[in-house]
Amino acid sequence: MKPTYFTVDRTLKEETVHRTVVLPVACYETEICHHFNGFIPLHWHEEVQFVYVLKGEAVFRVNEEDVRVVKGDGLFINSGAMHMAEDRENSQCRYLCLNVSPHFLLPQELYPAYVEPYIRADNLAHVPIYEGDQWGSEVLKSMLLVHHLLTATPSYYEIDTAAQLGFMWKTMMANGLPLEYExxxxxxxxxxxxxxxxxxxxxxxxxxxxxxxxxxxxxxxxxxxxxxxxxxxxxxxxxxxxxxxxxxxxxxxxxxxxxxxxxxxxxxxxxxxxxxxxxxxxxxxxxxxxxxxxxxxxxxx
Missing domain, CATH: 1.10.10.60 (Homeodomain-like)
Incomplete structure (x- = not known):
């Protein structure tokens, strides 16, 4: 497979390509070993990111912590968190990546109460998503559905995508960690x-x-x-x-x-x-x- 390149600006901010202004979502599959560097280099973005490992396993470094994610499990990476990823033991890791603008997670009227506090929380740089947990399984299934919607673009797929993202965020809030600030x-x-x-x-x-x-x-x-x-x-x-x-x-x-x-x-x-x-x-x-x-x-x- 042709090596892929990872584009960041001078501040290490990922230059994420969104579909449209109306639908500020990027969803794609990536294989770590096919990046030119052999790993995903350090970067950050304003979007929140959901990762679903489809093959192999990877080690994500989020801020100063290493997080191992195996096939079938996922990871939430918060807005602004610096992170990178490496394939673990040449497992040919492949994962689904979903980047979403925080302002698109819920209607703007709900953003101050139900999104902004979680985006700013210091203890939520990342949250593991386990397939074995009921809520984790639901979030990962929604990721696959969003990927299908954005690929197939059926009628009203924008509405269905927004509904799935709202469900994912509500599920994360209901099962995530208490908010802390440091x-x-x-x-x-x-x-x-x-x-x-x-x-x-x-x-x-x-x-x-x-x-x-x-x-x-x-x-x-x-x-x-x-x-x-x-x-x-x-x-x-x-x-x-x-x-x-x-x-x-x-x-x-x-x-x-x-x-x-x-x-x-x-x-x-x-x-x-x-x-x-x-x-x-x-x-x-x-x-x-x-x-x-x-x-x-x-x-x-």
């Missing part, structure tokens, strides 16, 4: 977003740990701890990985050279860029370019 957790997420935003704005330049820590108003040691909790990697490792990701798009340009790309994304040595690229992707940047060109020629022919 500003410390919000502060951690905001500082992490500030540091990541700064990296994305300055990755072409020379970057040091002190620069990243300063962007989040943290000490060097606390900065490292924050990255370890959220991403399981040091800050400078994240910088390198981000530079490599940016290099992929530049290498796709026919007139680009490996040396030019290396310096454009912030590497100060072509040889170091080549070695790091090979270690990450298993091939050199030049071989990557040649493969892209060959695919392009075959497509044109």
């Amino acid at each position: 500003q410390v957790d919000n502060g951690r997420n905001e500082r992490m977003k500030q540091m990541l935003n700064w990296i994305h704005d300055h990755y072409e330049e020379k970057i040091g740990l002190e620069d990243i820590a300063k962007a989040g108003n943290l000490s060097r040691s606390e900065c490292c701890r924050s990255f370890s909790r959220m991403l399981k990697k040091p800050p400078m490792r994240y910088v390198t990985d981000y530079r490599l990701q940016k290099s992929l798009a530049l290498l796709q340009k026919p007139d680009s050279t490996v040396t030019e790309v290396a310096y454009q994304v912030g590497f100060n040595s072509t040889s170091y860029f080549i070695g790091t690229f090979r270690k990450a992707f298993g091939i050199t940047p030049l071989v990557y370019k040649k493969k892209l060109k060959k695919k392009g020629d075959e497509k044109a022919g």
Whole structure:
């Protein structure tokens, strides 16, 4: 299967494609291993997200917690929560993903009382959905029905979709956790977003740990701890990985050279860029370019 790409903006916000303004819902199947990175990278979105694992199993990292989800079960990820996903033990994990604008869950008159408090609650970054629980089974069945409605588009499917989403949300509220608010957790997420935003704005330049820590108003040691909790990697490792990701798009340009790309994304040595690229992707940047060109020629022919 052709590798898929995951699009986020400079703040790591997913650039979700909705069907229409009238129906702000995105529902699709995805296989983690077919993403170019081999995993779903860290991101967030304003939409709430429902996940239903159809095959294999995955580990979702939501804010600072790892959540294992196996075939038949699901996961709710709240609006604004930073998350990523990895296939577990090469299980070829495939899951159904349903992203919904919070304002579309219930009529606007009910939003302040029955949606906003749950969107803002600090203890609801994620909620496991188990097939073995009656309420969980009902939510997962509704997900499948929404996917069918959006794919088949029968008469009045927009109304039926809205009805199913309202039922799912009511079921979640009736069986979810009590609402809690803890500003410390919000502060951690905001500082992490500030540091990541700064990296994305300055990755072409020379970057040091002190620069990243300063962007989040943290000490060097606390900065490292924050990255370890959220991403399981040091800050400078994240910088390198981000530079490599940016290099992929530049290498796709026919007139680009490996040396030019290396310096454009912030590497100060072509040889170091080549070695790091090979270690990450298993091939050199030049071989990557040649493969892209060959695919392009075959497509044109």
